[in-house]
Amino acid sequence: xxxxxxxxxxxxxxxxxxxxxxxxxxxxxxxxxxxxxxxxxxxxxxxxxxxxxxxxxxxxxxxxxxxxxxxxxxxxxxxxxxxxxxxxxxxxxxxxxxxxxxxxxxxxxxxxxxxxxxxxxxxxxxxxxxxxxxxxxxxxxxxxxxxxxxxxxxxxxxxxxxxxxxxxxxxxxxxx
Numbered sequence: 001x002x003x004x005x006x007x008x009x010x011x012x013x014x015x016x017x018x019x020x021x022x023x024x025x026x027x028x029x030x031x032x033x034x035x036x037x038x039x040x041x042x043x044x045x046x047x048x049x050x051x052x053x054x055x056x057x058x059x060x061x062x063x064x065x066x067x068x069x070x071x072x073x074x075x076x077x078x079x080x081x082x083x084x085x086x087x088x089x090x091x092x093x094x095x096x097x098x099x100x101x102x103x104x105x106x107x108x109x110x111x112x113x114x115x116x117x118x119x120x121x122x123x124x125x126x127x128x129x130x131x132x133x134x135x136x137x138x139x140x141x142x143x144x145x146x147x148x149x150x151x152x153x154x155x156x157x158x159x160x161x162x163x164x165x166x167x168x169x170x171x172x173x174x175x176x
Contacts, residue, residue: 002051002079005078005171007044007161010073019043021045024065027068032049039171044171074159082119086133087172102135106161107142108131117129117151122138124129126138
């Protein structure tokens with residue numbers, strides 16, 4: 001069985017698209033996934049499946065959420081290896097890494113998309129792009145950051161969902 005991490009975009013934030021985690025876990029169990037567990041209320045789920053296609057799994061989850069809860073939620077899946085690689089590639093020093101954020105991209109970006117944001121320079125903020133993740137660090141805190149999830153979605157023209165370093169590490173720890 002393969003361990004997957006599902007990141008749901010835009011649920012339980014500001015009272016929008018409410019999905020109780022207990023109901024989400026039950027929905028995924030009903031789909032046949034094993035060892036389903038969630039972490040905090042913002043759409044982080046771990047499960048195991050024999051299915052090897054991320055695309056098949058993603059569509060299955062998105063369609064089930066639409067049918068059961070009545071709204072469309074983008075779902076991003078990562079394997080354990082992929083999530084570890086994202087954390088290992090973090091370009092910031094150890095102190096910055098502890099306070100960094102990761103905008104996980106729902107589709108790979110090309111060089112033209114990358115170039116669309118490289119000219120931006122915000123005081124007290126740093127970001128680094130790869131094909132599937134934007135690494136963010138802000139000394140003033142993510143809540144005050146201009147280089148945030150909305151900025152990157154708009155400029156890169158791709159759906160993204162952001163998690164902090166501690167959340168991604170906790171998710172990996174839950175699998176060991």
